[in-house]
Structure formats: structure tokens, C-alpha cells
Amino acid sequence: MSADTAHWEKVCQVGDIPDGGVLGLEVGETPVALVRTGGEVFALHDVCSHAEVRLSEGEVYDHTLECWLHGSCFDLRTGKPTGPPATRPVNVYRVKIEGDDVYVSLSKE
DSSP: OOOOOOOEEEEEEGGGSOBTEEEEEEETTEEEEEEEETTEEEEEESSOTTTOOOGGGSEEETTEEEOTTTOOEEETTTOOEEESSOOSOOOEEEEEEETTEEEEEOSOO
């Protein structure tokens, strides 16, 4: 069993993320969209892979985030587009909750 070597950054409190909504913020210099839905918190790169606008200004539908500009939808769990016009995924980041604190790791491991 390997130890978690990820760098975790405390980014907000759970209550800062609207239930069924999105909070856009920066982790270092990386734009991140935090989504709270169905009792879970997800983190995605906050730039649409199609139009390069902030995804955090979009709408949440179940486990997808819809870009406000052209309607591209991205799966919160994988970052993969679930419909056109986007064809490339966005990065997803690991999230952990400790108490009311939300932590995000941008590292791959």
C-alpha cells in the first residue's frame, strides 16, 4: 500500500460551494471549478476545452457541468465531454473533505 504523496491545498469550506452549484477559484495559478452535487464535491479545470471560457459560470445537471457559452457538458467524475461541441476532456482533480474544509490536489498521484 503506497502513501499518498499528493500536495493538498485547502481551498474553502464545504458551505462556500452552493449545493447543486459551482464555485470558481484559483489553486496556485490554476483555475478550478468546485462542484457540489448529490452530497459529493468534484473539482475540474475551470476552462472549457472548446471555447476557453470559465466552466464555473455554467450549470450543474446531476453529474455534469454545462458550459454557459455553447452548451458543452463535462462529466464531473472524468472530465470527458458528454456532448458536442467539445471533443476534448478537461482535467479533473482529487478532492478530500476534512471536517468542513475542502482540499484539492492538482498532482496526478
